[in-house]
Amino acid sequence: MDAILADMFPASRIGYPVIFARFVGAILLGGIIGFEREAKNRPAGLKTHIMVALAAAVFSIISIEAIHTAALASDNFKPDPLRVIEAVTAGVAFLAAGTIVLSRGEIHGITTGASLWLAGAIGLCLGFGHWVIGFAAVVAGISILFLVGKMEDRLDMTGSMPVDDDTPPKGDPPKGE
Numbered sequence: 001m002d003a004i005l006a007d008m009f010p011a012s013r014i015g016y017p018v019i020f021a022r023f024v025g026a027i028l029l030g031g032i033i034g035f036e037r038e039a040k041n042r043p044a045g046l047k048t049h050i051m052v053a054l055a056a057a058v059f060s061i062i063s064i065e066a067i068h069t070a071a072l073a074s075d076n077f078k079p080d081p082l083r084v085i086e087a088v089t090a091g092v093a094f095l096a097a098g099t100i101v102l103s104r105g106e107i108h109g110i111t112t113g114a115s116l117w118l119a120g121a122i123g124l125c126l127g128f129g130h131w132v133i134g135f136a137a138v139v140a141g142i143s144i145l146f147l148v149g150k151m152e153d154r155l156d157m158t159g160s161m162p163v164d165d166d167t168p169p170k171g172d173p174p175k176g177e
Contacts, residue, residue, distance in 0.1 A: 013068040014129075019061055026057035026126040029138045030119045036145050042112040044099045049119040052095065056088045056123025064128070085124060092120035115141065 012019065030053025031046060038045030063084040096113030118141045125134035151157075 013065055014061065018129075022057055022061060022126045022129065023054060025131060025134065026053040026123045029053060029122045029126065029134055032138050033115050033119050033122070033141055033145075036142060037112055037115055040149075042099075043101075043109060044095070044112045044116055048095075049116065052092055052116050052119040053123035053126070056092070056120045057127035059084050059088050060124045060127025081128075088120050088124055089117075092117050111145070115145065 009016075014022075027050050030050045033053075034044075034046035034049025037049060060081075063079075063081045067079045067081065096116040099109040099112045099116065101108050118137060122134045122137050122141075125131070125137060
């Protein structure tokens with residue numbers, strides 16, 4: 001039984017209370033960005049942004065822990081935590097691309113995709129223990145979403161991008177056929 005408990009709760013480089021605090025921070029900070037998107041009724045809202053930030057925090061924390069795992073301690077093996085950042089970025093980019101749609105000749109969802117990318121970066125910040133950078137990113141992101149959104153409203157901008165109607169999408173026959 002002791003072996004099972006030791007396996008379930010291995011020695012942690014970071015410490016479990018700090019890990020849980022980082023999780024809570026990622027949830028809260030990702031939630032702030034997600035709340036703004038949810039309030040604007042965007043396809044990726046509160047839950048999605050929280051999950052992205054939390055997942056990024058988990059990946060960064062586990063990478064720190066893996067680097068300090070005795071089984072990986074070797075002169076022949078040099079772990080690279082930057083690969084975690086690359087993997088999280090690629091994964092979030094895949095999710096973000098899914099929020100971008102073409103509808104009635106306009107592209108929608110680019111800002112939501114970018115906010116998911118930011119939520120991933122915030123999660124990485126918290127996971128690696130860089131709280132100040134994470135908080136600053138949230139303040140900057142919310143400021144941009146709010147202030148630029150107000151400016152777009154004032155200038156009567158739709159937030160979508162028209163697509164050139166003269167060029168048919170790939171795979172479609174040319175107009176008139």
